[in-house]
Each structure stands twice: as C-alpha cells, then as structure tokens.
Amino acid sequence: MTDNAVEFNGQTITKGDLLYEGKAKQVFATSDPAILWMHYMDQVTALNGKVKEEYAGKGQLNSNISNRLFTYLASKGVTHHWLGSVSATDELVKKVDIIPLEVVTRNYTAGHFVSRFGVEPMQKLTPRVQELYYKSDELDDPFMNQSQAISLGFASEADLKTIFALADEVNELLVALFEQIDITLIDYKLEFGRLADGQIILADELSPDNMRLVDQKTGKSLDKDVFRQKQGDLRVGYQDVLERLEDVLK
Known part of the structure; x- marks a missing residue:
C-alpha cells in the first residue's frame, strides 16, 4: 500500500x-x-x-x-x-457531524478559571466544574450557557444531557488512569459528534494539547502550558506522558 x-x-x-x-x-x-x-x-x-x-x-x-x-x-x-x-x-x-460546542471539565482551578474568579491555582474543585464554550476560532471560543446553546440550535436539552453524562464518565475514567501513573488531570477539553444515525459520541483528540497534566512528584506541567509559559520543550513532557501510559496500558 x-x-x-x-x-x-x-x-x-x-x-x-x-x-x-x-x-x-x-x-x-x-x-x-x-x-x-x-x-x-x-x-x-x-x-x-x-x-x-x-x-x-x-x-x-x-x-x-x-x-x-x-x-x-x-x-x-x-x-x-x-x-x-x-x-x-x-x-x-x-465520520461525525461535530457539535460546535466544547466541554471543559475542571477538576482543579487553573488557567482562565483562576483569572476569571480570582481564586488560587491548583485548588481541588468539589464537585468538578463543567463549562460549555462555542467552538469558533473567529470569536475566540466564547463561553456559552446551556440555554444559549439550545436557543441557537447547537444542541437540544436531551443532547446536552447526553454530552455532560459522557463527559462525566470520561472524567472518572481518565482521572483514575492518570492517578495510576502519578499524574493529576487538572482540566481538559472534549468535543462530541453525531453519527449518521444521530448517536452522540466522543470525537476529536485526547492529548496534552487539550489537557492540563501535572506530575504529582515534581509539580511540573506535562502539557501545552510548557509552550504557553515558555518553560522549555513541550515534547519532553509529552514523551513522559506517553511512556507512562505505555507502561500502565501494556
């Protein structure tokens, strides 16, 4: 081939x-x-x-x-x-029709959540926080509430219930997995899409590009924050994450 x-x-x-x-x-x-x-x-x-x-x-x-x-x-x-x-x-x-909504799950305070609400970073959020954003580069992915998403026709009330339930299920599984390799899953973005039959499924990617991951022993970022904050070569952290995942999932 x-x-x-x-x-x-x-x-x-x-x-x-x-x-x-x-x-x-x-x-x-x-x-x-x-x-x-x-x-x-x-x-x-x-x-x-x-x-x-x-x-x-x-x-x-x-x-x-x-x-x-x-x-x-x-x-x-x-x-x-x-x-x-x-x-x-x-x-x-x-092939899915991507729903133009991004679901951000926050397990700890970080990033815009800290600056928006004036709280200290790395504080555990109980319960976890789920946020909705309109997927639009032109508008810088603005924050959106559920009624706005429904009114604008991006998703129905039933769709959002499914999406948030899936996000919760994924969060529980990923938090547990990363705990096994001494990494804290701070927050991350998920996207969803519809199959031809209308079923809503998880889509896009799952990587340090759309997650905040912190080494539990050193406190170092293992994600794109390394690039955002000009802390060095982000590939070092990505490789570390991959090797730990390979070890636990082999």
Missing part, C-alpha cells in the same frame, strides 16, 4: 480531499463515506492560534497518546470515533 491508501477491515481505504485544517490536525475525506483520515501535524499553537511554532515529532506524540487513551476508554465501554492508526501520525476515524 501507499501513504495515501491502507488496508482496513478487509477493504482498501484511500485518502481523498482535505476537508478541514485546524491548529494541530488535518482531516481528509476517504473512499469510504463513513470514514475520515486524520493527520496530526507538528504545529503547536497558543492564544487560540495566534502564536504558532513547529516542533518535529509532536504530531506523532499526540497521535500515540490520543490513540492509547481512546483505546482505554473503549475498553471501559465509551463509544468514540477512533478506528485505528495507519501511520505514526495518521489514523482513521468515524
């Missing part, structure tokens, strides 16, 4: 036209209308894409971490879009 065609579940899947390019991934059509081809780029961004840099190998790290986390969640019964890896940086995913 070639870089643009792979054997998958007994059929040849060919990469087609570029459908979308985000801050860290490209999404392509394929010869199967129900499958998309996702490529992780080596680009890292901050301030909603206003600051960009290239880090060789970063895409491979994110792809590997994300795939392992999706596989772990699937083993626990969580339905998601990931189907399988086709290279170190590329994977096949189920």
Whole structure:
C-alpha cells in the first residue's frame, strides 16, 4: 500500500480531499463515506492560534497518546470515533457531524478559571466544574450557557444531557488512569459528534494539547502550558506522558 491508501477491515481505504485544517490536525475525506483520515501535524499553537511554532515529532506524540487513551476508554465501554492508526501520525476515524460546542471539565482551578474568579491555582474543585464554550476560532471560543446553546440550535436539552453524562464518565475514567501513573488531570477539553444515525459520541483528540497534566512528584506541567509559559520543550513532557501510559496500558 501507499501513504495515501491502507488496508482496513478487509477493504482498501484511500485518502481523498482535505476537508478541514485546524491548529494541530488535518482531516481528509476517504473512499469510504463513513470514514475520515486524520493527520496530526507538528504545529503547536497558543492564544487560540495566534502564536504558532513547529516542533518535529509532536504530531506523532499526540497521535500515540490520543490513540492509547481512546483505546482505554473503549475498553471501559465509551463509544468514540477512533478506528485505528495507519501511520505514526495518521489514523482513521468515524465520520461525525461535530457539535460546535466544547466541554471543559475542571477538576482543579487553573488557567482562565483562576483569572476569571480570582481564586488560587491548583485548588481541588468539589464537585468538578463543567463549562460549555462555542467552538469558533473567529470569536475566540466564547463561553456559552446551556440555554444559549439550545436557543441557537447547537444542541437540544436531551443532547446536552447526553454530552455532560459522557463527559462525566470520561472524567472518572481518565482521572483514575492518570492517578495510576502519578499524574493529576487538572482540566481538559472534549468535543462530541453525531453519527449518521444521530448517536452522540466522543470525537476529536485526547492529548496534552487539550489537557492540563501535572506530575504529582515534581509539580511540573506535562502539557501545552510548557509552550504557553515558555518553560522549555513541550515534547519532553509529552514523551513522559506517553511512556507512562505505555507502561500502565501494556
């Protein structure tokens, strides 16, 4: 096979036209209308894409971490879009209609939550906090409440109930997993999509690009905060996360 065609579940899947390019991934059509081809780029961004840099190998790290986390969640019964890896940086995913809402789950105070409410960082939040944002780079992903999301037609009340329940399930599983490898899951972003039959499933990626992860022994960030705060090479922390996950999930 070639870089643009792979054997998958007994059929040849060919990469087609570029459908979308985000801050860290490209999404392509394929010869199967129900499958998309996702490529992780080596680009890292901050301030909603206003600051960009290239880090060789970063895409491979994110792809590997994300795939392992999706596989772990699937083993626990969580339905998601990931189907399988086709290279170190590329994977096949189920085609979904992305719901233009981002769910941020906060287990500890950090980031904008600290500046918005004037609280100390790294304080445990009980209960955990779930926030909703409108997925729009042009508008800098503004905060949105549930009634706004419903009124604007992005999701129904039943959809939001499903989304928040899925987010809670994922949070419980990920917090427990990271605890096993001495990492605290501070907060993170999830995205969801609808399959052709209307089922809502977990989508996008699960990586240090959209999570805050802190080493419990050293207190060091193992995520994109290293880039945001100019603390060094973010790939060091990403590699550490990957190696710990590989060890516990092998």
